[in-house]
Amino acid sequence: LQPTLSRLGPTETHPSIPKSFSNNVVSHTQEFSVSNQNPIHGKMGRVPVGIGRRRMRIVVTGGAGFVGSHLVDKLIGRGDEVIVIDNFFTGRKENVVHLFGNPRFELIRHDVVEPILLEVDQIYHLACPASPVHYKYNPVKTIISFFTTNVMGTLNMLGLAKRVGARFLLTSTSEVYGDPLQHPQKETYWGNVNPIGERSCYDEGKRTAETLTMDYHRGDG
Template identity: 60%
Template sequence: MSVVKTRSKRILVAGGAGFLGSHLCERLVSEGHEVLCVDNYFTGRRANVDRMHNHARFELMRHDVTFPLYVEVDEIYNLACPASPVHYQFDPVQTTKTSVHGAINMLGLAKRLRAKILQASTSEVYGDPTVHPQKESYWGNVNPVGFRACYDEGKRCAETLFFDYYRQHQLRIKVMRIFNTYGPRMHPNDGRVVSNFIVQALRNEPITIYGDGSQTRSFCYVDDLIDGMIRLMNSDDDMTGPVNIGNPNEFTIKELAEQVIALTGSRSELVYRELPQDDPTQRQPDISLARKGLGWEPTIELEEGLTKTIDYFDHLLKSDDYR
């Protein structure tokens, strides 16, 4: 399938002050679009979008997507939801509401405007997979009553809503499943493995590994992820997804820790803790569909991406802005 060329549009990014959202806003503004960034700042930060604050094509609005929003836009990217276990387990009921009510409100807005809408879903819909690597056709292995269910099942329900709006209302939808993404502007206290390891290494603190470190992840640098997201939004209408967007190169958690130590020159030692409930033992995307349908695949290897991310955190931890 071909990727459609874009004209200048007015685009809503829900969750636009977050890690991924801020990179998306910046990319869209650079491509000549008007961007309305909406965020309630639960995990997003104004500092992430400060560099665009006075840009003529950028607008920032404080709003919670669990409440309806009435604006005029051509496209909607729905990224609004805390994405790390530390944050989404802090208020699990609100996390579910953000995924479900937020999806309903964004879909309702898209229906009224006849706007195209993209849902930032997650590899967590696969749960602790029994199929490896994970294809979009795999239905997953999710614990619906566990500690992670507020996020996993919330995102699964959001996907259901998107496809029901597609079938019932002929809404133009895009659903992408994001695999572990990292890069500058990650929150230093979000509990995700890359940010955890880098912060601990830069402080020469023990690096905490949950389990024995043999569980695997596939890490995608943020620039690659944003490129895939925009390609999906700009693809033909019959390319609805879901589409896996991630880096298929697989690493163990211990390998990641050792690479972070080497790149930072840290004196940190590895310490091991009990693996949390329902933590997936393996995660690797099959990106055949993205390659064929979007002409997309990641280009930034882990060492290059980690080096850029380490540089970001090194400056952040030394700055007056760090809290």
Template identity: 85%
Template structure:
């Protein structure tokens, strides 16, 4: 071929054509267009039918949900004060009614009386109770186990007693650790009730426990910070000292002798409150503070120097009841189940505190002695002795905050609660079994 021939590189199979001027040029490519394929009429009808069914289903579901009662609420919303007060009526000494009702409200389960939907049972908590083998701690452990939680008791048995929690041994939800809280402790828990501390003058004067309140509280707060647990400190009405305000409200700063024989306890608890609030503000630890007033009931230490246990033990032994001073100093006495109820409400509530937990019923020491006489022995004698140093003249809690924010107030009067304690003391002192006192305990 001549130099004028041009080749199309698309392949030899494609023909060439001659241009008008006699030269060859490649055959132009022809673009071919195809019409889009459409489904058959039957397929189109089926697609439309499916779309209509989906839309109809969505409309029916929307209608059903709009007709259902609006009983659920987000779990992160707090329970209102009104709801707390409405469930407070279910609180009975020794029962878990209030807690179950509050949990139902929090989890959106509707009315208290309805069934809990399957799969929405409350989370089983892992709870540590320091001082859990003691008087108050062992009653708290009973309630937590009854509620269905897993409980770890930490106690060095300085004032606690294994017999107080012996009935839980063998229960897979219960653990007992002999340990002093002044030494660090590593656990994985959801809640910490910090009760460890001797509370009677006989014990804390014999072995001053400022270290327990400071180092022990620091260790437990450190544990709460590490594992993200909620921490409850059981403080005391002794932070008010010999009060110049009556009755005592939580905003009162107190009148305490910092170098007196009771200061290891008074100032120790005040320091523990300070540390608790420092961890709350500085490390965002969830904390609760309870200021406990005089409490009595079964499992109290016999001869621990506190007035109720002293009077009961002395009257049972036919000894004179020792009244210090003129007997006109006042105290308020709450039964232990009322206190436990208050502690649990505080722990599960949304308020830090501090909260006074006590019975506002006020008795002089002579009036208390008369109640013990009426309960145990009308001929029980009274013996007056010189008053002890820094003994408060008046003690009565103002529980307005606990009523309004926790829906809590004590239910058991002294005349109803004292026979329960007398029955327990009689069995431990004499080892006898008195059906009459048992029946009165049941009725109370």
């Protein structure tokens, strides 16, 4: 088990794929110049992304969400098989409907708090019911939902990765640092945390997911 931890800033309006994706498992921008004719297009050009690499079978939890659906598009575009797992609490089917009918795409309506067994090469765990409105107006219900998703959901995905030998990537958030005194924050920075603030239900859930991931890495990595 080789987990990779990636943090996405919650205030970014157009989140980009983190460097850890390309450094470890996603290399979706790689292209190769060729001096002969492209056998697919029959003319001079570039070899399409995915040529010369083994097709991967990948699970994306929360793949019908904003960030997840863009990741799915990239993975499909490079030639991989993608299974999206989403319970549609905050995700939208409209984000992936354009992939219906693609033989390399599968959509499973499933809550990650329940175990699931699939044969896959990689797992991208993005599932999390992030909703600032719920943080403020129903924090108790929200923290229960976050706890089950971030704890049981992460445990289930880590367990799946261990059973089938898949690589695992957890997407977290810069909010695990609380109100940071260091800008930008390094991975070695522990943060300036308020455990009782309005948004703490979200922050604590993500911190727990990070702890679980690193514990799996130390014990089974």
